[in-house]
Amino acid sequence: xxxxxxxxxxxxxxxxxxxxxxxxxxxxxxxxxxxxxxxxxxxxxxxxxxxxxxxxxxxxxxxxxxxxxxxxxxxxxxxxxxxxxxxxxxxxxxxxxxxxxxxxxxxxxxxxxxxxxxxxxxxxxxxxxxxxxxxxxxxxxxxxxxxxxxxxxxxxxxxxxxxxxxxxxxxxxxxxxxxxxxxxxxxxxxxxxxxxxxxxxxxxxxxxxxxxxxxxxxxxxxxxxxxxxxxxxxxxxxxxxxxxxxxxxxxxxxxxxxxxxxxxxxxxxxxxxxxxxxxxxxxxxxxxxxxxxxxxxxxxxxxxxxxxxxxxxxxxx
Numbered sequence: 001x002x003x004x005x006x007x008x009x010x011x012x013x014x015x016x017x018x019x020x021x022x023x024x025x026x027x028x029x030x031x032x033x034x035x036x037x038x039x040x041x042x043x044x045x046x047x048x049x050x051x052x053x054x055x056x057x058x059x060x061x062x063x064x065x066x067x068x069x070x071x072x073x074x075x076x077x078x079x080x081x082x083x084x085x086x087x088x089x090x091x092x093x094x095x096x097x098x099x100x101x102x103x104x105x106x107x108x109x110x111x112x113x114x115x116x117x118x119x120x121x122x123x124x125x126x127x128x129x130x131x132x133x134x135x136x137x138x139x140x141x142x143x144x145x146x147x148x149x150x151x152x153x154x155x156x157x158x159x160x161x162x163x164x165x166x167x168x169x170x171x172x173x174x175x176x177x178x179x180x181x182x183x184x185x186x187x188x189x190x191x192x193x194x195x196x197x198x199x200x201x202x203x204x205x206x207x208x209x210x211x212x213x214x215x216x217x218x219x220x221x222x223x224x225x226x227x228x229x230x231x232x233x234x235x236x237x238x239x240x241x242x243x244x245x246x247x248x249x250x251x252x253x254x255x256x257x258x259x260x261x262x263x264x265x266x267x268x269x270x271x272x273x274x275x276x277x278x279x280x281x282x283x284x285x286x287x288x289x290x291x292x293x294x295x296x297x298x299x300x301x302x303x304x305x306x307x308x309x310x311x312x313x314x315x316x317x
Contacts, residue, residue, distance in 0.1 A: 014043040115266040125203050126162040131170035137177030146190045164201035172209040188224040204232045
């Protein structure tokens with residue numbers, strides 16, 4: 001666990017290196033050879049926290065068990081995920097000795113928000129704002145993001161009643177670093193699960209605060225969602241007046257020019273809601289289909305998502 005004085009020294013070295021984390025780490029080792037040198041990602045995260053929140057720890061990390069609030073534990077959790085992106089939050093919880101829900105909440109704070117707004121439209125549609133919380137893409141993992149969205153869909157499937165969804169995707173913090181970690185196979189798999197399994201209905205998808213490279217991202221998305229849904233995509237840039245013509249302000253969060261209150265309030269509420277499903281989520285990790293009982297030929301990933309494997313394994317005569 002780092003003291004405030006030690007954290008201040010870490011940030012000082014990062015500033016002395018002019019934002020170069022690798023150089024900051026070398027300077028720290030040269031200045032304090034007897035100390036354990038922080039990972040270079042610690043320098044980056046610490047600087048982001050100070051710029052974003054004005055303090056060493058992110059909001060929300062000072063509650064609950066003391067073990068789950070220290071920068072040291074944050075480092076252990078994020079490093080475990082960084083080393084093995086497919087690791088489950090339950091396994092990380094056991095490894096770091098913190099509750100499963102704490103791991104999930106911390107990952108959410110470093111990843112994204114997805115908040116179904118409480119009030120329906122006149123057409124009984126659910127407005128769902130989505131966006132990336134952290135502009136630093138170092139720990140962005142699309143598989144974890146997709147898993148979180150599926151977990152949210154499970155809750156809505158059991159508790160919510162609406163005809164269709166209106167997605168609002170805020171690209172304010174979606175950087176080129178996030179783009180490079182977003183692939184077509186991942187998006188395609190998510191779309192198959194979302195639209196073929198959960199039967200999610202989408203009325204419209206609105207993109208706001210779109211950066212100059214948004215065109216590439218949209219083409220990526222359109223390539224996997226089909227022409228029918230692609231026609232329902234609308235781009236508003238930074239001018240939200242067009243968005244307000246489609247969705248009343250009373251249904252939108254403050255950050256989107258609405259009157260329904262800040263995103264943080266709903267984000268925290270949904271974290272708590274999903275935490276109540278913790279035991280059920282754990283049970284679902286052991287649930288899978290028994291293909292030996294399927295009538296006819298078993299379905300493979302190739303049937304659902306296209307060609308299996310990769311071109312590296314392709315043999316050409």
